[in-house]
Amino acid sequence: MLSINTPTWQTSLLTAARERNGRQWPSFDRGRTASEVLPRVYLTDLFTARDETQLSTLGITHVISVIEHAPTFPQTHPLRTLHIPLSDSSDQDILAHLPTTTSFIRDALAESPDSRVMVHCLMGISRSATVVCAYLVATARVTPHEALMAVREKRGIVSPNIGFLSQLDRYADQLLGGQGRPRRAKTGKNVAETMRKLREAQRGPKLGSSSSTVSDVTSAPSG
Numbered sequence: 001m002l003s004i005n006t007p008t009w010q011t012s013l014l015t016a017a018r019e020r021n022g023r024q025w026p027s028f029d030r031g032r033t034a035s036e037v038l039p040r041v042y043l044t045d046l047f048t049a050r051d052e053t054q055l056s057t058l059g060i061t062h063v064i065s066v067i068e069h070a071p072t073f074p075q076t077h078p079l080r081t082l083h084i085p086l087s088d089s090s091d092q093d094i095l096a097h098l099p100t101t102t103s104f105i106r107d108a109l110a111e112s113p114d115s116r117v118m119v120h121c122l123m124g125i126s127r128s129a130t131v132v133c134a135y136l137v138a139t140a141r142v143t144p145h146e147a148l149m150a151v152r153e154k155r156g157i158v159s160p161n162i163g164f165l166s167q168l169d170r171y172a173d174q175l176l177g178g179q180g181r182p183r184r185a186k187t188g189k190n191v192a193e194t195m196r197k198l199r200e201a202q203r204g205p206k207l208g209s210s211s212s213t214v215s216d217v218t219s220a221p222s223g
Helices: 008-021 050-056 095-111 129-138 144-154 161-176 189-201
Strands: 035-038 041-046 062-066 079-084 117-120 213-217
Touching: 035 117, 035 129, 035 144, 041 129, 062 095, 062 129, 095 189, 117 129, 117 213, 129 144, 129 161, 129 213, 144 161
Parallel strands: 041 117, 062 079, 062 117
Antiparallel strands: 035 041, 079 213
């Protein structure tokens, strides 16, 4: 019988990824928390996203999982979930999923003032961070660099891989007509200004969709 009581398998996976692409990863423990990077939007790791206490305490109603295999969630906590099957590799096509994830977040928040969205990957560093940055670009009309700085201000370990950063630029180009390309131009706008733009944003653009899985987690019957 297989029992996973420690992060051994996750640590091994991170080690393999580190050896594969040479990226410098933050320590495991630094990612084990849920960060409210935007109003009612949380960025976190796999283990925190599956923690019943965390889900309940934060009042999470919607979860986006950007990870190879769809995770399971506590049956006692009703959730609306979206699974995007991607690995943290620069050649993965995350761009194709950004309209879907942005719409999911926007619709969830518009559904009720009590809605809370959690976005996670394995560590809450690259894949999930790219999704949240894309949402900021689409709804607050900020550049990818401004979005990344705003998210990193709330969760310092955020570091999308270079391929995802490039695709985030392309996503901004599609939405902003090429105005989202410069990463360092006009960076005098600070995080507070970026957040102000987000709060003022009423509706984002009409967005399409790509392959992904949306499902509901409902409470298990008692007895």
